[in-house]
Amino acid sequence: MLLIFFLIREFLLFLPVFTAGGQGGDTEITVPQGSGVTVLIKPGTPALAPRPCHLLLAKRPLSVLLVKPGERTGFTFTCRDPEKHFVLEIQKNIDCTSGPCPLGDIPLQPPAAALPTLNKTFVWDVRARKSAGLELRFSGPRLRQIGPGDRCPDGVTHTVSGLVGTTIVKIGTFCGNNGTVSRIKLQEGVKVALHLPWLQHRNTSGFSIVNHTAIKRLCIIESVFEGEGFATLMSANYPAGFPEDELMTWQFVVPAPLRASVSFLDFNVSNCERKEERVEYYIPGSATNPEVFRLDDPQPGNMAGNFNLSLQGCDQDAQSPGALRLRFHVLVQHPQTESNKTYVVDLSQERTLFLTIEPRPRLSRRFVAGCFVCLESRTCSPSVTLAPGSRHKISFLCDDLTRLWAVAEKTLSCTDYHYCQRRSFPLLVPGDILRLPVQLRDFSWKLLMPKDRLSLALTPVQKLQQHTHERPCNASFSYVVASAGPGHDLYFGSFCAGGSIEQVLVRQNSSVTLRTFAPSFQSEVPRQGLTVSFLPYFKEEGIFTVTPDTKSKVYLRTPNWDRGLPALSSVSWNISVPSGQEACLTFSKERTGVVCQSGRAFMIIQAQRTRAEEIFSLEDDTLPKPSFHHHSFWVNISNCSPAHGKQLDLLFWVTLSPRTLDLTAIIAAVVGGGVSLLFALGLIICCVKKKKKKGNKGPAVGVYNGNINTQMPLQPKKFQKGRRDNDSHVYAVIEDTMVYGHLLQDSGGSFLQPEVDTYRPFQGATGKCPPSPPPMCSRAPTTKLASEEPPPCFSPEPESEPYTFSHPGPVAGSHRSTQVPLLDSQEPGPPTE
Ligand SMILES: *[C@@H]1O[C@H](CO)[C@@H](O)[C@H](O)[C@H]1NC(C)=O
Numbered sequence: 033m034l035l036i037f038f039l040i041r042e043f044l045l046f047l048p049v050f051t052a053g054g055q056g057g058d059t060e061i062t063v064p065q066g067s068g069v070t071v072l073i074k075p076g077t078p079a080l081a082p083r084p085c086h087l088l089l090a091k092r093p094l095s096v097l098l099v100k101p102g103e104r105t106g107f108t109f110t111c112r113d114p115e116k117h118f119v120l121e122i123q124k125n126i127d128c129t130s131g132p133c134p135l136g137d138i139p140l141q142p143p144a145a146a147l148p149t150l151n152k153t154f155v156w157d158v159r160a161r162k163s164a165g166l167e168l169r170f171s172g173p174r175l176r177q178i179g180p181g182d183r184c185p186d187g188v189t190h191t192v193s194g195l196v197g198t199t200i201v202k203i204g205t206f207c208g209n210n211g212t213v214s215r216i217k218l219q220e221g222v223k224v225a226l227h228l229p230w231l232q233h234r235n236t237s238g239f240s241i242v243n244h245t246a247i248k249r250l251c252i253i254e255s256v257f258e259g260e261g262f263a264t265l266m267s268a269n270y271p272a273g274f275p276e277d278e279l280m281t282w283q284f285v286v287p288a289p290l291r292a293s294v295s296f297l298d299f300n301v302s303n304c305e306r307k308e309e310r311v312e313y314y315i316p317g318s319a320t321n322p323e324v325f326r327l328d329d330p331q332p333g334n335m336a337g338n339f340n341l342s343l344q345g346c347d348q349d350a351q352s353p354g355a356l357r358l359r360f361h362v363l364v365q366h367p368q369t370e371s372n373k374t375y376v377v378d379l380s381q382e383r384t385l386f387l388t389i390e391p392r393p394r395l396s397r398r399f400v401a402g403c404f405v406c407l408e409s410r411t412c413s414p415s416v417t418l419a420p421g422s423r424h425k426i427s428f429l430c431d432d433l434t435r436l437w438a439v440a441e442k443t444l445s446c447t448d449y450h451y452c453q454r455r456s457f458p459l460l461v462p463g464d465i466l467r468l469p470v471q472l473r474d475f476s477w478k479l480l481m482p483k484d485r486l487s488l489a490l491t492p493v494q495k496l497q498q499h500t501h502e503r504p505c506n507a508s509f510s511y512v513v514a515s516a517g518p519g520h521d522l523y524f525g526s527f528c529a530g531g532s533i534e535q536v537l538v539r540q541n542s543s544v545t546l547r548t549f550a551p552s553f554q555s556e557v558p559r560q561g562l563t564v565s566f567l568p569y570f571k572e573e574g575i576f577t578v579t580p581d582t583k584s585k586v587y588l589r590t591p592n593w594d595r596g597l598p599a600l601s602s603v604s605w606n607i608s609v610p611s612g613q614e615a616c617l618t619f620s621k622e623r624t625g626v627v628c629q630s631g632r633a634f635m636i637i638q639a640q641r642t643r644a645e646e647i648f649s650l651e652d653d654t655l656p657k658p659s660f661h662h663h664s665f666w667v668n669i670s671n672c673s674p675a676h677g678k679q680l681d682l683l684f685w686v687t688l689s690p691r692t693l694d695l696t697a698i699i700a701a702v703v704g705g706g707v708s709l710l711f712a713l714g715l716i717i718c719c720v721k722k723k724k725k726k727g728n729k730g731p732a733v734g735v736y737n738g739n740i741n742t743q744m745p746l747q748p749k750k751f752q753k754g755r756r757d758n759d760s761h762v763y764a765v766i767e768d769t770m771v772y773g774h775l776l777q778d779s780g781g782s783f784l785q786p787e788v789d790t791y792r793p794f795q796g797a798t799g800k801c802p803p804s805p806p807p808m809c810s811r812a813p814t815t816k817l818a819s820e821e822p823p824p825c826f827s828p829e830p831e832s833e834p835y836t837f838s839h840p841g842p843v844a845g846s847h848r849s850t851q852v853p854l855l856d857s858q859e860p861g862p863p864t865e
């Protein structure tokens with residue numbers, strides 16, 4: 033039973049093959065005499081079919097069948113799906129070397145319907161006299177050039193090749209839809225291969241060939257734009273080398289109200305023996321046509337009207353020719369109101385200030401029209417860097433300026449410490465930069481000074497607030513302060529106007545980055561300034577001067593927040609208490625959790641007036657309970673070398689309130705009762721009970737500023753002077769201007785790298801907030817804060833919401849119909865606003 037079933041199944045499976053073999057439709061191909069057409073049937077690549085298929089001519093199997101003019105051939109396939117096995121190639125040779133070419137519309141010959149349904153390639157090979165031009169005109173939709181490896185949606189391609197002597201040069205492969213190429217002119221000869229997949233029932237070639245005068249170059253490709261759009265085009269033979277010493281031209285037809293910009297996506301130059309490889313433009317309105325550019329120059333943009341672009345090769349070095357190749361992009365857009373506006377950025381008085389305008393990183397991969405920054409409104413590129421020492425005139429070709437941002441960097445380098453000591457320099461953003469219509473993302477000052485000679489004081493015009501989860505900064509900009517030591521970068525934090533920090537002292541080379549979050553920074557930055565002064569060297573990583581206001585809590589936290597204070601470093605806070613007030617100092621947790629591998633981590637709270645001090649081991653002791661201070665005091669923290677993952681970070685806050693002690697004393701006096709007096713005394717004792725606690729487990733031998741200076745905190749005294757190796761610090765006396773020294777050549781790694789360093793202190797606390805820098809997001813309040821309102825989750829610049837500016841001037845689009853001679857010598861208007 034089972035056996036019979038299998039036999040039937042096997043029989044049914046094989047049946048179709050036998051029928052196909054027996055009844056496969058006979059096909060006949062006729063090629064008329066004198067047509068110049070040959071038809072070739074050959075195995076295709078790749079043979080996908082599982083079973084072999086044969087081509088039978090009079091029952092004889094053939095691998096290749098060639099039908100010549102005047103022949104009629106009948107044949108059979110042994111399978112029902114010959115399209116998976118064989119392809120057709122129909123070649124027509126047209127020789128007009130000895131007379132005019134009888135061309136015009138090119139028909140499919142024989143018509144596709146008269147041919148078997150196989151993949152077909154129609155090839156027209158036209159040879160003409162050396163100086164004869166030939167023009168291919170595509171009548172249907174315009175063609176789109178595709179790169180090697182790209183496919184057309186419908187599988188129909190036109191491959192165009194030209195002739196240089198006897199060498200065939202591939203001009204390009206094109207899809208027959210939504211492109212811009214309408215005509216291709218060649219000289220001496222042309223070969224067009226039209227590939228039609230077997231399912232395509234197309235019955236026309238889609239082009240005509242007409243004779244033309246000599247074009248005196250390899251080819252001319254005409255690209256027509258009817259509206260906004262883009263085209264990607266390639267040099268002949270791309271990605272292989274462009275033929276030696278050849279010339280190729282692209283003509284662009286751009287409707288009057290639109291603007292075109294060229295950008296090179298990919299290019300290589302060869303090794304030239306004579307001449308120089310270059311591109312030349314004919315740009316309407318340019319007085320200096322042709323405009324010649326090197327391939328690595330920024331290419332022109334913002335061009336109004338038809339223009340053309342030529343690629344000129346050179347005489348290559350025979351030994352090592354190299355390869356010239358080019359793939360480029362032409363973007364045609366409506367002019368933007370901004371594109372007609374010139375902004376002046378005068379950096380002529382600057383020596384170390386570099387301004388880069390570049391695309392804002394995008395989250396989505398969706399295509400968006402390009403944005404260009406144009407220098408002198410002619411050369412446009414997606415990003416530009418304006419160098420110091422000149423006055424720059426820039427304009428924008430961009431429909432949405434929020435897609436760009438500006439980043440500036442200035443180096444203040446002190447090379448002569450005698451000169452710099454105690455001098456101050458304001459950190460100011462030039463007005464020209466604030467007036468640009470793009471967001472100033474970051475303005476960084478790199479502050480460099482001789483090692484172990486000088487330190488820095490950063491003094492703001494208005495007191496600063498440290499950004500914390502508990503009290504996030506919500507101003508339109510912040511200062512991000514970081515220092516760069518030989519082994520480590522130290523992120524001090526992000527500071528905005530409106531707090532209690534009067535000064536930040538930083539030990540060594542540092543960077544201060546003004547980072548903006550809201551468009552109102554343009555008006556707010558000039559009101560808040562920061563001054564940097566060079567001070568004699570000190571050994572704390574940082575010293576913060578804090579003068580709390582009576583109204584609000586001051587939150588402070590250790591530098592390098594979630595990565596922990598660097599090993600063996602110390603930080604101090606000088607906290608002022610106005611007379612008549614008392615300050616309450618509260619730590620956010622009971623224990624620090626630090627585990628020391630070597631050295632000791634400790635904190636000293638010292639009254640400045642009496643010098644009375646309390647010392648806490650941060651490893652063993654619990655942190656002090658809220659304590660009251662009537663006079664200014666120090667909070668000094670020194671780290672050990674902590675074990676991995678057991679870092680030291682501390683958050684504390686200070687609140688002021690009117691001094692209650694006086695009140696108690698008055699009450700005590702009024703009552704005169706000894707009990708009350710005792711009670712009051714008790715209070716005082718309670719408040720200062722920890723005073724002189726002085727390490728309850730033997731001498732707290734700590735490493736204070738351990739990497740430089742070891743000192744027992746039991747004997748508070750001035751830090752001993754560090755070893756001064758005078759020979760290693762010989763500096764030439766320099767003139768004033770030399771303070772603004774060279775730009776630090778190698779900024780790699782050691783300096784603040786905002787995307788990496790700055791945001792990290794917030795890692796792990798982002799919760800429901802986007803991980804956008806800096807995520808000013810609260811984490812769940814600690815238990816000690818639980819009674820408070822959880823601070824709102826606040827991100828000053830979620831990347832999903834583009835940063836918006838209101839652009840001065842007329843609304844976009846109102847100038848669309850105005851034709852602008854774009855490359856005329858536009859007068860640099862005064863910066864607007
Ligand atoms: C026919 O053309 C298609 C692409 O258009 C290709 O995938 C297929 O392999 C070709 N068939 C043969 C037999 O070459």
Ligand SMILES: *[C@@H]1O[C@H](CO)[C@@H](O)[C@H](O)[C@H]1NC(C)=O
Nearest residue numbers: 176209210211261262263264
């Ligand atoms: C071509 O058309 C397709 C769909 O019609 C579209 O997805 C594609 O973006 C177009 N390409 C160009 C270059 O316009």
Ligand SMILES: *[C@@H]1O[C@H](CO)[C@@H](O)[C@H](O)[C@H]1NC(C)=O
Nearest residue numbers: 139140143233234235236237
């Ligand atoms: C091609 O086919 C279209 C219809 O699909 C027909 O109108 C046209 O006449 C045909 N052209 C030729 C040259 O056969």
Ligand SMILES: *[C@@H]1O[C@H](CO)[C@@H](O)[C@H](O)[C@H]1NC(C)=O
Nearest residue numbers: 132133134165242243244245
């Ligand atoms: C094109 O060929 C025709 C004759 O076939 C001739 O009369 C005409 O001058 C040629 N045109 C050019 C531009 O060579």
Ligand SMILES: *[C@@H]1O[C@H](CO)[C@@H](O)[C@H](O)[C@H]1NC(C)=O
Nearest residue numbers: 297298299300301302354355
């Ligand atoms: C071509 O240029 C690219 C950079 O544009 C370069 O990386 C590459 O090595 C060059 N190739 C050759 C063959 O010169």
Ligand SMILES: *[C@@H]1O[C@H](CO)[C@@H](O)[C@H](O)[C@H]1NC(C)=O
Nearest residue numbers: 252281283314315339340341
């Ligand atoms: C390029 O444009 C200029 C000016 O429009 C024109 O004189 C020149 O013939 C053009 N060259 C080519 C090859 O199209």
Ligand SMILES: *[C@@H]1O[C@H](CO)[C@@H](O)[C@H](O)[C@H]1NC(C)=O
Nearest residue numbers: 480481482483517518540541
């Ligand atoms: C700070 O930068 C200057 C200039 O680059 C350098 O000479 C000096 O050694 C740096 N200081 C430290 C502590 O690395």
Ligand SMILES: *[C@@H]1O[C@H](CO)[C@@H](O)[C@H](O)[C@H]1NC(C)=O
Nearest residue numbers: 497503504505506507530826
């Ligand atoms: C910014 O924070 C301050 C207090 O720090 C508050 O008074 C103000 O309303 C906040 N502004 C915004 C826009 O949240």
Ligand SMILES: *[C@@H]1O[C@H](CO)[C@@H](O)[C@H](O)[C@H]1NC(C)=O
Nearest residue numbers: 534577578579606607608664
């Ligand atoms: C501490 O801060 C106060 C207030 O700003 C200041 O007057 C005092 O000089 C500072 N003390 C030290 C040692 O810097």
Ligand SMILES: *[C@@H]1O[C@H](CO)[C@@H](O)[C@H](O)[C@H]1NC(C)=O
Nearest residue numbers: 572604636638645666668748
């Ligand atoms: C605390 O730090 C400040 C500033 O670095 C220093 O002047 C003071 O002497 C330190 N106090 C103690 C007890 O170390």
Ligand SMILES: *[C@@H]1O[C@H](CO)[C@@H](O)[C@H](O)[C@H]1NC(C)=O
Nearest residue numbers: 367369372847848850852858
């Ligand atoms: C561009 O500026 C020129 C003069 O500066 C003016 O004549 C022209 O109308 C402006 N065009 C647009 C589109 O704003």
